[in-house]
Amino acid sequence: MALNIRQVEILELAKASGRVSVDDLATRFEVAAQTIRRDLSELADQGMLDRVHGGAVMPVGVSNIGYEERRRMNEEAKAAVARACAAEIPDNSSLIINIGTTTEAVARELLNHRNLTVITNNMNVANILVANETCEVVVAGGALRRSDGGLVGDLTTEFMAQFKPDFAVIGTSALDADGDLLDFDMAEVRVSRAIVAQARKAFLVTDLSKLDRSAPVRIISIRDLDAVFVDRPLPAELMRRCKEWETRVVIA
Incomplete structure (x- = not known):
């Protein structure tokens, strides 16, 4: 037709x-x-x-949307979420930033911060923050995923276990109504879990279009996070659960 x-x-x-x-x-x-x-x-x-x-x-399946297409999606919402997250990261702190177009937006919002140590498995994040001369950028080893500049695999997971940063900033490919973060790549999921486990505080940055998507692999639950930065209020039941879990929800 x-x-x-x-x-x-x-x-x-x-x-x-x-x-x-x-x-x-x-x-x-x-x-x-x-x-x-x-x-x-x-x-x-x-x-x-x-x-x-x-x-x-857009339809979802067992594979993610292409990087360039994801980068263009909901750019204003991602930028707002990124600003809200960056505002809570002080100068002179350490953080891990993982793979994702929203986490890359956070990196751009950190360009005026001073004396950060940023550990990342995201080559795009590293390339953004190289412009901040006061920022020390530490890039993980691992297998380079050419589609989005991500580094994944056992080597990356082991690398992240060497650090104890003040903050972890992670994204997600999809967000389930019960509060589970979802992704498509098991290798990336292992890295994300390691990042959250090592950080003193863990932040999720996402726009709520992710509630309309699905992915087959569970990362963690929102209950495992300290804060969630979103562009609009979560559904009422999920907001109730966040209060119960003592996970702070920040609406950009």
Whole structure:
């Protein structure tokens, strides 16, 4: 089935931001909400989008979205989350930053911090922070994943176990409604677990489009973290659990 011009543009918007809403699209195209729902349903029938409450998201499966596409998704939300996280990291501290486009946004927000020691398995983070002359950057060994500049594997996990940083800043590929952080790569998951285990405080940075995605491998639970930095409030039940777990939720 051929797509109409509006459906093509809807698909491009979804690719750019990761999610589209019925109300926003109806306003943008000046058509009825029912027309947009029909467009989204037709795109979903062809496997181009996944329908969710109030809109649609890019489809998910057993593999992650490409790095460049992920980097462009929800850029403003990621930047806001990154600023909120960076504001809680003082000068003269140490931290581990792992793989992810949101953690890379945190690195950019740290460029004006002074005398940081940053350990990372993310080559993009290292390349960002090299511009901060007061920052010592320590890069993990391991197998380089060319798709996103990540270093993973047993060597990376063992490397991270040598440190006891003040903070860990991690991202996630997906966030389950029960508070579990999820990923696609078991090797990366092992590194993330090691990072959280070694840090004095562990922070998650994520935009809540991750609630609309799924991935097959569990990293840890939000209950294992000190704080979660998000762009909008968590669902009510998950907020209740965070209070019960004494995990602080910071809304950027």
